[in-house]
Amino acid sequence: MTPDAKSGRTVGAAADRGVLTGEEYADDSRLSDRISLYEWQRPRLDLGATVLERLRGLPGPGPVLDVGWGTGALTRRLRADRPDLRVVPVDLSAGLAPEVVGEVDRLPFADGSVGAALAMHMLYYAADPANAVRELRRVLRPGGRLVASTNGAGDKPQWARLWTDTLRDLGVADPPPYDRGDSRFDLELGAALVREVFGTVDVHDHRYEIAVPEAGPVLAYLHSTRGQQARALPKGLTWADFRSAASDRIQAEVDRAGAFVLTGHTGILTAVA
Template identity: 35%
Template structure:
């Protein structure tokens, strides 16, 4: 089977054709993350706001940051490669764009957001050069991403299911812009790059939200073909056994944000 990359153009197109998959994953994080935290507010609060900034959210997805941006600044453009994703976005300005070719004038943007999206961009240097080009002197890039160690208990669980079911897992798609390797990309385009980590956990009281999460992108997490029932049943049983023994099923998370600027 062909090994997939997180910046494979066809995979990204299929995964984000509509906001269905992303909405399920985001709801899972909202409902089950401990300690409870408003993640979008946490990301935006890594900088001091004046209120008159022009904010451009590249790879805005279904618009998770719209409300939090508008509470801090009134000039806001939300852009995404996927028309389907943009349909649900409520920002005043919505633009279909590719991070690798921004339709924006040089030195025009105060705050550029590129959250949980750089691992989907085939030419990251090209996108980062674009981000540096459009930012005003003193402007800031906030780029949130995950650690390569994020949610390891879920991958371990899926390997255990595969072993018991006697099936192969779909080869997981390793994300290729992480908290660990992201700084090396960013430092080629920004003089200042700071990494801020946010550890946490998903704490599940039942098996169904885990099944639903894995089903949004079995390939991404190393799951199974949706058509094959047996591994999904084993997945349920293993999670339920751990919940019976410990009260919950815990998956540790490590996410964070890079804050980058040129002097």
């Protein structure tokens, strides 16, 4: 982890591309496990409706790039509600079956050829987030819109606490820091980057709570992060060791409080080219 030059905050290193395409997003199963936890989000954020609102008045046919399309849920929603727009799914991982396999740092689209670009909870995976924002700006035509989402710097601190406490349970006196994976383009850093490239940015904050009344979905979420987190474990510990000890902690918290509670902070960034 390294300090960000402008904010002074510590940010994680870029994710390994082989881990992303070969493990984390070889298919959408791990992503689906993470998304399923949001069934308990209160108040709910309807991401599709939020994006549609920010595309209101955008003339067809677009195109609209859904960069990092994941499970495809957003593309399907846009196609159903705005059939006049040509939505093009783009993703780094061929295993997710996008229409275009491409990286946000090097989009295979001409300058000024796109009506809107969506980058939902994915710019922290870019090899260079600042360059990725510039690349998104490059492909937008004048008046085109960028809609991006990410998490705030204080999002879900309970994961870091679980990581540290579990490692101490396993005898690690000085646990390594927890890498959330999104610190390279969190809401605060991301807004600054978009503002720098586009001139202005609109920030929509959403704070919420997830209270999961059973341990299973929480453990499934945790297990879905193993591609990166297992590599950060101290020498001599396996992911099975960590998962078992964390499962005990998660179940104990559900038994004690009636739910495993996460406090979240996310946001939507909108800018016009």
